[in-house]
Amino acid sequence: xxxxxxxxxxxxxxxxxxxxxxxxxxxxxxxxxxxxxxxxxxxxxxxxxxxxxxxxxxxxxxxxxxxxxxxxxxxxxxxxxxxxxxxxxxxxxxxxxxxxxxxxxxxxxxxxxxxxxxxxxxxxxxxxxxxxxxxxxxxxxxxxxxxxxxxxxxxxxxxxxxxxxxxxxxxxxxxxxxxxxxxxxxxxxxxxxxxxxxxxxxxxxxxxxxxxxxxxxxxxxxxxxxxxxxxxxxxxxxxxxxxxxxxxxxxxxxxxxxxxxxxxxxxxxxxxxxxxxxxxxxxxxxxxxxxxxxxxxxxxxxxxxxxxxxxxxxxxxxxxxxxxxxxxxxxxxxxxxxxxxxxxxxxxxxxxxxxxxxxxxxxxxxxxxxxxxxxxxxxxxxxxxxxxxxxxxxx
Numbered sequence: 001x002x003x004x005x006x007x008x009x010x011x012x013x014x015x016x017x018x019x020x021x022x023x024x025x026x027x028x029x030x031x032x033x034x035x036x037x038x039x040x041x042x043x044x045x046x047x048x049x050x051x052x053x054x055x056x057x058x059x060x061x062x063x064x065x066x067x068x069x070x071x072x073x074x075x076x077x078x079x080x081x082x083x084x085x086x087x088x089x090x091x092x093x094x095x096x097x098x099x100x101x102x103x104x105x106x107x108x109x110x111x112x113x114x115x116x117x118x119x120x121x122x123x124x125x126x127x128x129x130x131x132x133x134x135x136x137x138x139x140x141x142x143x144x145x146x147x148x149x150x151x152x153x154x155x156x157x158x159x160x161x162x163x164x165x166x167x168x169x170x171x172x173x174x175x176x177x178x179x180x181x182x183x184x185x186x187x188x189x190x191x192x193x194x195x196x197x198x199x200x201x202x203x204x205x206x207x208x209x210x211x212x213x214x215x216x217x218x219x220x221x222x223x224x225x226x227x228x229x230x231x232x233x234x235x236x237x238x239x240x241x242x243x244x245x246x247x248x249x250x251x252x253x254x255x256x257x258x259x260x261x262x263x264x265x266x267x268x269x270x271x272x273x274x275x276x277x278x279x280x281x282x283x284x285x286x287x288x289x290x291x292x293x294x295x296x297x298x299x300x301x302x303x304x305x306x307x308x309x310x311x312x313x314x315x316x317x318x319x320x321x322x323x324x325x326x327x328x329x330x331x332x333x334x335x336x337x338x339x340x341x342x343x344x345x346x347x348x349x350x351x352x353x354x355x356x357x358x359x360x361x362x363x364x365x366x367x368x369x370x371x372x373x374x375x376x377x378x379x380x381x382x383x384x385x386x387x388x389x390x391x392x393x394x395x
Contacts, residue, residue, distance in 0.1 A: 036134025053131020057165030
């Protein structure tokens with residue numbers, strides 16, 4: 001097996017069992033290596049301290065498969081690890097009465113760069129690292145045998161692929177081609193999901209638990225659901241007894257999907273107002289016209305894709321939460337999220353606090369929210385804890 005030698009003292013991250021090694025920590029690469037190839041990792045004093053996938057194009061030059069010098073990374077090793085994760089997640093989904101959810105969560109499950117989501121009878125995969133791409137055929141073969149499904153579809157169209165020197169790809173990997181929309185359920189709620197063109201792999205699986213957490217705050221409320229996408233929070237609000245929900249998104253296709261999902265859940269469409277607009281623009285318009293709501297939900301897309309974006313993202317979070325606070329009646333509820341990995345919970349809370357200050361409103365945090373339990377955070381990989389949210393009372 002090929003070797004990569006680290007610079008002196010740069011094995012500290014491996015000692016902490018962190019699964020990334022950056023290119024600046026590498027002293028020597030043993031010969032020519034294929035992108036994604038598994039290599040042994042050697043410290044400056046000659047000790048083998050693990051095995052990982054090599055990415056010659058990425059700042060994250062190594063993603064660790066195992067921290068053991070003795071374990072041999074092979075197809076059988078991949079099968080054993082992947083089957084262990086699958087067994088746990090399928091049991092979890094069956095217990096929670098879901099036929100959709102995350103099956104594999106990359107580094108948090110010890111399989112860096114591999115995402116597998118389940119939507120009814122179809123699996124959707126993302127291969128986001130050179131190592132995951134290298135083992136793609138093996139992973140697909142294991143999934144076909146381990147999970148009965150009609151088909152496996154690839155959505156490797158995330159921008160992060162470019163950082164690995166990989167082209168974007170999507171299409172059928174195995175079995176049938178998926179229909180335009182797949183009907184799934186999460187608990188008692190039903191949704192139509194577009195796994196071909198939809199956000200992420202088709203649906204915001206990570207918000208499943210949070211949609212239920214906010215439901216008790218919705219009774220008899222006038223609700224504004226911003227960035228509604230396919231209506232997840234809107235449907236939860238309506239089922240929680242909201243009097244009326246304004247669903248806002250800049251995409252007509254998203255609003256059409258929201259409309260269909262509301263009907264799918266046997267909810268009277270007259271209780272929903274669907275508004276196509278830029279959220280920032282619309283919130284300023286509501287503020288200027290004096291319109292108020294009892295609950296505002298903010299679930300925006302990622303504002304910070306890298307550390308360079310953090311300052312700009314914080315200004316965005318401050319501004320949008322300021323506008324939301326101004327729209328809330330006294331005692332109203334603000335449900336606000338950030339899905340930006342580079343924005344910590346502490347930093348996000350500060351941005352919301354500055355927004356409240358600019359709005360001249362007093363705000364209390366009632367609950368902290370996180371991603372769903374099938375998106376766990378490994379203690380050795382805090383970067384996996386990207387979704388954070390607050391339920392606040394605004395006076």
